[in-house]
Structures are given as C-alpha cells and as structure tokens.
Amino acid sequence: xxxxxxxxxxxxVLLMLALIFKTSWNTVFTAEALRDNPKNARDLLxxxxxxxxxxxxxxxxxLARSVKSGAxxxxxxxxxxxxxxxxxxxxxFVDPGRTGLEAAYNGELSGEDNGLRSxxxxxxxxxxxxxxxxxxxDPAAQRLAESLLAGRPGAVVxxxxxxxxxxxxxxxxxxxxxxxxxxxxxxxxRRRSGAPLLDRAxxxxxxxxxTFKVVTAIAALDSxxxxxxxxxxxxxxIPISGVPLDNDDGESYGSIDMDTALxxxxxTYWAQVAExxxxxxxxxxxxxxxxxxxxxxxxxxxxxxxxxxxTSSGAIRDPTSRYVDxxxxxxxxxxxxxxxxxxxxxxxxxxxxxxLMRPHMGAKIVDDDGxxxxxxxxxxxxxxxxxRTATEVREMMxxxxxxxxxxxxxxxxxxxxxxxxxxxxxxSRNITQPWFIAFAPADHPRIAVAVTIENVKGGYGGTDAAxxxxxxxxELLK
Amino acid sequence: xxxxxxxxxxxxxxSLLVTGGFTAVFVERxxxxxxxxxxxxxxxxxxxxxxxxxxxxxxPDADPYLFPLVALLACFGLVMIYRLDEDLARQQAQWFVIxxxxxxxxxxxxxxxxxxxxxxxxxxxxxxxLLLLPLMPGIKAPVNGANLGxxxxxxxxxxxxxxxxxxxxxxxxxxxxxxxxxxxxxxRVAGLTIPPLKHFGPLAVVFGAALLELFLIRDIGTSLMFFxxxxxVLYVATDRASFVVVGVVLFALGAYFVxxxxxxxxxRIDAWRNPFDDRLYDAxxxxxxxxxxxxAQADGGVFGRGFGQAIVSSGSYHLLPAAQTDxxxxxxxxxxxxxGAAGLICVFLLVAQRGFKIATLARDSFSxxxxxxxxxxxxxxxxxxxxxxxxxxxxxGVTLPFVSYGGSSIVANFILLALLLLVSDRARREAVRG
Numbered sequence: 001x002x003x004x005x006x007x008x009x010x011x012x013v014l015l016m017l018a019l020i021f022k023t024s025w026n027t028v029f030t031a032e033a034l035r036d037n038p039k040n041a042r043d044l045l046x047x048x049x050x051x052x053x054x055x056x057x058x059x060x061x062x063l064a065r066s067v068k069s070g071a072x073x074x075x076x077x078x079x080x081x082x083x084x085x086x087x088x089x090x091x092x093f094v095d096p097g098r099t100g101l102e103a104a105y106n107g108e109l110s111g112e113d114n115g116l117r118s119x120x121x122x123x124x125x126x127x128x129x130x131x132x133x134x135x136x137x138d139p140a141a142q143r144l145a146e147s148l149l150a151g152r153p154g155a156v157v158x159x160x161x162x163x164x165x166x167x168x169x170x171x172x173x174x175x176x177x178x179x180x181x182x183x184x185x186x187x188x189x190r191r192r193s194g195a196p197l198l199d200r201a202x203x204x205x206x207x208x209x210x211t212f213k214v215v216t217a218i219a220a221l222d223s224x225x226x227x228x229x230x231x232x233x234x235x236x237x238i239p240i241s242g243v244p245l246d247n248d249d250g251e252s253y254g255s256i257d258m259d260t261a262l263x264x265x266x267x268t269y270w271a272q273v274a275e276x277x278x279x280x281x282x283x284x285x286x287x288x289x290x291x292x293x294x295x296x297x298x299x300x301x302x303x304x305x306x307x308x309x310x311t312s313s314g315a316i317r318d319p320t321s322r323y324v325d326x327x328x329x330x331x332x333x334x335x336x337x338x339x340x341x342x343x344x345x346x347x348x349x350x351x352x353x354x355x356l357m358r359p360h361m362g363a364k365i366v367d368d369d370g371x372x373x374x375x376x377x378x379x380x381x382x383x384x385x386x387x388r389t390a391t392e393v394r395e396m397m398x399x400x401x402x403x404x405x406x407x408x409x410x411x412x413x414x415x416x417x418x419x420x421x422x423x424x425x426x427x428s429r430n431i432t433q434p435w436f437i438a439f440a441p442a443d444h445p446r447i448a449v450a451v452t453i454e455n456v457k458g459g460y461g462g463t464d465a466a467x468x469x470x471x472x473x474x475e476l477l478k
Numbered sequence: 479x480x481x482x483x484x485x486x487x488x489x490x491x492x493s494l495l496v497t498g499g500f501t502a503v504f505v506e507r508x509x510x511x512x513x514x515x516x517x518x519x520x521x522x523x524x525x526x527x528x529x530x531x532x533x534x535x536x537x538p539d540a541d542p543y544l545f546p547l548v549a550l551l552a553c554f555g556l557v558m559i560y561r562l563d564e565d566l567a568r569q570q571a572q573w574f575v576i577x578x579x580x581x582x583x584x585x586x587x588x589x590x591x592x593x594x595x596x597x598x599x600x601x602x603x604x605x606x607x608l609l610l611l612p613l614m615p616g617i618k619a620p621v622n623g624a625n626l627g628x629x630x631x632x633x634x635x636x637x638x639x640x641x642x643x644x645x646x647x648x649x650x651x652x653x654x655x656x657x658x659x660x661x662x663x664x665x666r667v668a669g670l671t672i673p674p675l676k677h678f679g680p681l682a683v684v685f686g687a688a689l690l691e692l693f694l695i696r697d698i699g700t701s702l703m704f705f706x707x708x709x710x711v712l713y714v715a716t717d718r719a720s721f722v723v724v725g726v727v728l729f730a731l732g733a734y735f736v737x738x739x740x741x742x743x744x745x746r747i748d749a750w751r752n753p754f755d756d757r758l759y760d761a762x763x764x765x766x767x768x769x770x771x772x773x774a775q776a777d778g779g780v781f782g783r784g785f786g787q788a789i790v791s792s793g794s795y796h797l798l799p800a801a802q803t804d805x806x807x808x809x810x811x812x813x814x815x816x817x818g819a820a821g822l823i824c825v826f827l828l829v830a831q832r833g834f835k836i837a838t839l840a841r842d843s844f845s846x847x848x849x850x851x852x853x854x855x856x857x858x859x860x861x862x863x864x865x866x867x868x869x870x871x872x873x874x875g876v877t878l879p880f881v882s883y884g885g886s887s888i889v890a891n892f893i894l895l896a897l898l899l900l901v902s903d904r905a906r907r908e909a910v911r912g
Contacts, residue, residue, distance in 0.1 A: 026775035034776030
C-alpha cells in the first residue's frame with residue numbers, strides 16, 4: 001500500500017506548491033496592481049498613523065500641525081493663519097487626500113523620505129515622525145494682499161526675483177483647509193460657486209492683456225531685431241493678419257519708438273513687432289520664460305497649469321502653428337491664457353538681470369529636534385535674455401510707472417518698473433480683466449509681483465491692479 | 479539520541495520563535511498591550527513542555543518531529559492572534575490547555591486504537607450526525623451563509639472539525655476489512671472497475687450522505703476536504719485510480735450543481751471571480767473579505783512588514799474581517815511576507831510528510847489507512863483555507879489547523895495529532911522489534 005501513499009504525498013506536495021505559487025503571485029508579482037487598486041485604503045490608513053510634520057510661514061507662524069485623534073492615529077489641524085494660505089498650502093486628510101504643499105512635500109512631512117534616519121529612530125525605539133516644513137510665505141503681506149482683493153476673484157503673487165522664493169500667493173475666493181477633513185463641509189466646498197478650491201495663482205488661466213508686451217519686448221530686443229529706439233507707426237486700425245487692430249480708446253500715434261510704445265501700451269506698434277520678430281523667435285522666448293509647460297513651482301503636477309496659446313479644447317497650441325495670429329498673441333490676445341505666477345516670473349526674469357529663478361515656497365526642512373535637515377536652495381531655470389536686454393526692458397518698464405499707464409504703482413523714494421494689462425473679457429458689457437506686473441526697487445529688485453482681478457466692470461490695469469501691487473510691494477520692502 | 483530527546487531539541491526553534499515573536503509584537507505595540515500579556519508566551523512554552531512529557535511517558539517511540547512541527551504552527555498562530563487581540567490570545571492559550579487535555583485523554587483512552595474498529599458504525603453515525611448538527615433549528619449558527627457552526631448557550635463550535643476525524647476512522651476501518659474482497663469481486667464494465675455492490679454499499683451510503691451534505695452545509699470547501707479524505711483512503715486501500723476518477727467526477731458534478739443552484743455558493747464563486755466588482759464588493763457576504771485579503775498580502779511583499787506592523791484595523795473599524803480565523807494566513811503574509819507565508823506552508827508540508835511517513839511505516843492496513851486519511855484531511859484543510867485566502871479557489875470559512883483562533887479547531891486537531899502519534903508509536907516500536 002506504500003506506493004499509493006507516496007503518490008498521494010506527491011499530490012499534497014503539488015497542492016502546497018500551488019499555494020506558495022499563488023501567494024507569490026499576490027505578494028510579489030501582482031502586488032503593485034493590488035496596492036494601486038482604488039479600493040485599497042491601506043496606504044491612507046497608514047498615513048493616519050504618522051505624525052506629520054508642522055508647516056510654518058517664513059516668520060515661524062504655525063500653519064498646520066498634527067493632533068492625536070485616537071490611540072495610534074493623528075489628524076491634521078490647521079491654524080487660523082492657514083486660511084490665508086489655503087490654496088498653496090492644500091490639505092492632508094485620509095479622505096479626500098492631499099493637495100498643495102502638503103502633497104508636494106509629503107515625503108518629508110510624513111517622514112517617508114527620512115531614510116536612514118527613520119531606521120535609526122526605529123532601532124532606538126522612537127516613533128517615526130515627519131519633518132517640519134518652513135515655507136517662504138509671508139503672512140503679513142499675504143493678509144494685506146487678500147484684503148486688497150476685497151472679495152473680488154483674483155490673485156496676487158509676489159516673489160524674490162533673485163531666489164525665486166514666493167512671498168505672497170494670495171487669492172479670492174479661498175477656503176478653510178480644515179473643512180476638507182469634514183465630509184459634509186468638503187462636499188459643500190466643492191459645490192460652492194467661484195471654485196474656491198482652485199489655486200488661481202498656479203491654475204487660473206487668464207488672458208494676460210498688455211502685460212504680455214513685456215514678453216514681446218524681450219524677444220524683440222534680445223533677438224537683436226529691435227532696439228528701444230526702433231520706430232514704427234502707432235496708428236490705430238493697422239491691419240494685423242488681415243484684420244484692422246485698434247488701440248485703446250482708438251488713440252493714434254505717429255512714428256514712435258519702443259519705449260513710448262510700452263509706456264503708453266500701443267497695441268498696433270507691438271502687434272507689428274510680434275509679426276516682425278516671427279513665431280519661432282517669440283516661441284523661443286516664451287519657452288525660456290516657462291510658457292508652454294506646467295508652471296515651475298513646488299506644487300503637485302496637477303496643480304500647475306501651462307501658460308500659452310490654448311486651443312478651444314484647452315490644450316496648449318504651438319505658437320508657430322499656422323492657426324496662430326502672432327500679432328495679436330504679441331499683445332496678449334488671441335486665446336493666449338496665462339497663470340498669475342507665470343506673469344510674476346516674467347517680471348522676475350527682467351528684475352534678476354535676465355536669469356529666471358525657479359519659484360518655490362519651501363524654504364527648509366527641519367526635523368523633530370529642530371535641526372535643519374535640508375535647505376531648499378535657489379535654483380536657476382536658465383538665462384532668458386542678456387543682462388543688457390534686461391536693463392533695456394527695465395528702463396522701459398520704469399517709464400510705464402513714471403509717466404505711462406502704471407503711475408498708480410509708484411512708490412515714494414523707490415523706483416518701480418511695471419506694466420499694466422487690461423484684457424477684454426466681455427466688450428459688450430465693458431467687462432475687463434485688469435493686470436499689473438512689476439518689480440521694485442527697479443535697479444536692485446527685491447520683489448516681483450503679478451496682480452490680476454477677474455471681471456471688473458470698466459476696469460483698467462492701471463487703476464485696479466496697480467494700486468494693489470504698490471501696497472504689497474511697499475509691505476514687502478519694509 | 480532517543481526519539482524523545484530529538485523531539486525536545488526540535489522544540490527549541492518553536493520556543494525561540496514564540497519568545498521572539500511575542501517580544502517583537504510587544505515592543506511594537508507596547509502602548510496598547512499590557513505587561514502581563516507576555517505571560518501567554520510563557521504559558522505556551524510550559525504547555526509545549528507538558529505535551530512533550532505526556533508523549534515521553536505514554537508514547538516513547540512515536541515520531542519525534544510531528545509534535546515540534548505542530549508546536550511551531552501553534553506558536554505562529556498564537557503570536558499572530560496576540561498581535562491581533564490580546565484577549566483572543568488569552569482565550570487561545572486556554573484552548574491550548576483544553577486541546578492538550580483532549581490530546582492526553584485520547585492517548586490514554588485509545589492506547590489500543592484498534593478498538594476504534596469495533597465502533598466504526600457508531601463513529602460513522604456520530605460523524606454524520608455532527609455534520610447535520612448545524613442544520614438543527616435553535617442551535618444553528620451559520621457562518622457567512624454556510625451551515626458550519628453550532629451555538630448552544632454560550633458555547634459555539636464547528637462540529638465539522640470533529641466529524642472529519644470520525645469519517646476517516648470509519649472509512650479506514652471499513653476498507654481494512656473489505657478492500658481485498660472489493661478488488662477480488664470487482665467486475666470491469668466499459669473499462670471501469672466496479673466493486674461489488676455488497677461491499678461497496680456501506681461506503682456508498684457514507685459517500686452519498688456526504689454528497690447530500692454538500693447541499694445541506696452549502697460549502698464546497700468543507701466538502702472538498704471530506705471527499706478528498708475519503709477518496710485518498712479509498713485509493714490507498716484499493717490502489718485503483720478508477721475509483722478516484724469516478725469519485726472526482728461525482729464530486730465535480732455535485733459541486734457544479736451546487737455552484738449554479740445554491741445562491742450562497744454561487745455568490746462566493748462570483749466574489750472569487752471578480753473580487754473588485756463594485757456591486758459584489760459592497761454586497762453583504764460579497765467580495766470585500768477576499769479583496770482585503772489580497773490587499774493584505776500585496777502589502778506584505780517578500781519579507782513582510784514585521785510583527786505587529788501591518789494594518790488590520792483603524793480604530794474600531796476592522797479592515798480584515800475574521801482576521802484571526804479565516805484570514806490569519808493573509809495577516810501572516812502581510813507581516814512576514816512571502817518568506818514567512820511560504821515558510822508556514824513548508825511547515826504544513828513537513829507535517830504532511832511525517833503523517834504519510836507514519837502511514838508507510840505502519841504494519842497493518844487499518845493503521846496505514848487511518849494515518850493516510852488523517853494526514854490527507856489535515857493537508858486538504860490547509861489547501862482549502864489557504865487556497866481560499868489567496869484566491870486560488872473560492873473562499874471558505876474553515877480554520878488553518880493549529881494557527882487560526884478557534885476552540886473546536888484546536889481540540890479536534892490535537893485529537894488528530896494524538897491519533898497520528900498513537901499509530902506512529904506502535905509502528906515504530908514494531909519496526910524496531912522487526
């Protein structure tokens with residue numbers, strides 16, 4: 001009877017091998033897919049057990065911390081100051097997840113990226129805790145910017161042009177990040193009109209109006225095709241792409257130089273410049289400035305929109321496409337849509353002598369014991385233009401504030417360089433989107449700003465946006 | 479070295495594992511566990527020693543490796559249960575005490591286990607009665623729709639755990655008598671060997687009763703375990719693969735019918751095929767359990783997350799339903815990874831190897847068939863539950879022997895172990911004497 005017993009044992013061996021094979025299948029071969037399965041809440045529950053690090057503003061103001069929510073679980077708690085920074089800061093809850101800086105610096109905040117340190121901590125019997133994030137954000141200026149928007153949807157961005165450190169990323173409407181942790185409050189938030197969850201500074205896409213003429217000027221001067229003295233006709237009604245283009249209020253100028261054309265924001269002059277510079281050159285400079293790709297800042301990919309010429313379906317269109325009316329792109333029209341942060345980057349590239357720095361909100365990572373683990377160093381995106389071009393554009397922008405459309409941004413005793421923009425949103429109802437980009441002090445810039453307000457009836461960049469830029473710069477230069 | 483000294487030495491790894499495991503879990507979860515809870519580990523070691531002494535005195539020649547292997551399994555289980563719930567670990571330790579009493583009682587009462595043969599029909603009836611117990615109104619306590627549990631007052635148990643032993647004892651003793659005549663009197667019809675009805679009759683009755691129960695208990699996994707044990711004994715007794723083929727075909731037909739006609743079983747099969755289907759996932763008794771089981775295994779990876787590190791619950795919300803019974807293998811795969819899980823399967827395989835070894839060493843047919851049957855049902859039970867948890871086959875609510883939490887399972891498997899050791903003791907003694 002022993003032979004069948006051995007065969008039976010053979011069968012049992014096969015059955016057990018099948019079990020080991022299937023276990024390997026589950027634990028190793030298909031594990032990735034199982035971990036990514038949307039029904040798998042393990043990763044989220046895991047996070048609940050980690051004491052996330054705190055997030056602070058540049059002056060040490062506490063924005064977010066974790067408080068105990070159970071024997072082994074923690075929950076995010078946002079301070080009242082965090083309400084000022086809700087959009088860039090984001091939130092971190094098991095449901096609905098993470099956004100903003102909370103998501104971008106999740107590795108550090110959750111302690112996942114601590115690597116060796118967390119292993120050592122574990123050996124020493126210490127619980128793994130996340131590191132703290134110190135940001136570059138300035139609560140006083142942020143509060144001021146938000147109050148200046150005065151309940152009008154829009155955004156204010158201010159950054160240090162020499163480092164890219166973002167000081168202000170204010171917007172309206174915003175929200176209380178604590179509400180994201182409450183199912184009902186969050187559902188209400190998502191239904192609320194005006195899209196408060198949208199980070200307007202990095203995701204809001206708006207027609208830039210005449211502020212884009214700065215980009216055209218950079219391309220024209222740096223490519224060597226033009227000088228600040230180049231003269232062209234500023235007559236209203238010059239045909240651009242076969243359609244007559246008007247100046248603001250139908251004003252006509254004779255033969256004017258570039259400086260005058262920028263100071264008075266003469267549409268026909270700049271449209272001709274754009275046509276003469278040509279699509280490939282303009283495209284080159286737009287791309288050097290960061291257009292045509294998600295705006296460069298330390299936020300998750302999904303929260304960074306691309307500035308550039310858009311198709312009707314919302315995709316980015318190559319500026320060299322034959323469907324693009326380059327003359328009108330050159331003055332900020334023609335389906336050209338930009339984010340406020342992108343326009344602040346344009347100002348900051350000019351301010352920083354032609355070198356564009358990568359905007360960032362993270363300043364440093366500090367561990368639980370207060371030691372600085374990592375300092376987020378300023379990072380160069382690249383040189384956009386020569387120092388000489390930057391100086392020439394700066395001089396023209398100074399004139400805009402001194403004697404042109406942007407006089408409302410002038411600061412006492414400090415030179416300001418700027419450019420206004422007034423994009424037509426609904427000409428029949430005279431609804432516009434005012435813009436202002438600027439930097440100051442003009443010769444040794446410490447701050448670059450972009451201000452925009454959605455839909456102002458009869459608004460102008462010079463009267464609605466420039467005063468806000470002025471006050472925010474004043475606060476930051478204190 | 480004598481068999482018993484080898485056994486004692488082989489207990490060292492289990493004691494190290496239980497000590498290490500308890501310490502690891504305790505260190506990881508010291509904020510939730512009380513200091514006294516470490517005592518369960520010490521109690522467990524004392525029990526192992528007590529069992530060893532029982533064997534040393536009563537069965538000096540029994541297989542030296544079987545008990546240490548079982549101790550290893552039990553300690554795996556106890557550490558895992560301790561990690562899941564301190565109270566359950568205490569109860570499990572108590573069940574080990576009761577299981578050990580049953581173990582000792584079996585050895586003492588059945589020193590001459592051949593006596594079992596005399597009561598074979600009584601035992602068969604008892605086995606079938608036990609299986610039918612969960613159908614009795616008033617005491618039935620269905621487990622996820624399968625009629626496997628019984629609840630009398632505060633005590634609930636799964637009679638199937640005991641019934642599997644009874645059926646094996648009956649089949650083994652019956653076939654000891656009739657296996658020769660079944661072969662001699664057999665006729666060949668259309669290429670198949672058909673045993674004479676007279677001798678096959680009682681077997682067919684048991685077989686039929688068990689087939690009927692497939693419908694009544696509504697659980698293919700448990701039925702598979704019973705039929706597998708039955709067919710294994712039949713096969714070893716007659717060495718006729720044709721009997722097995724007929725049996726498998728009958729079982730397959732029955733299983734197909736049940737799978738398509740009994741809603742509870744077909745729901746289980748649907749859940750097995752599409753565990754991530756939204757409708758099935760949210761349904762009561764749907765695929766949530768198997769899906770979570772797979773997630774837990776994926777979480778473990780190759781080396782696992784370590785003792786006490788896996789997430790099994792969030793607050794009062796249990797991520798893994800029945801983590802301490804049905805899904806204990808998933809928790810092990812989560813915390814110890816593929817390495818630990820495969821190691822556990824290897825331990826089970828070694829137990830099976832010892833069991834079949836005992837069967838080959840045994841001199842008389844009854845002992846051989848008994849050891850074969852017990853080892854097969856034991857192995858099949860492992861296959862049914864681990865196969866279910868890993869989604870190899872539809873998930874069934876049986877326990878992982880010696881590892882899962884559960885009184886009936888512990889006590890029944892200790893009796894099974896005692897029987898195997900009894901057979902082994904006699905076989906090896908006879909082998910030594912020549």
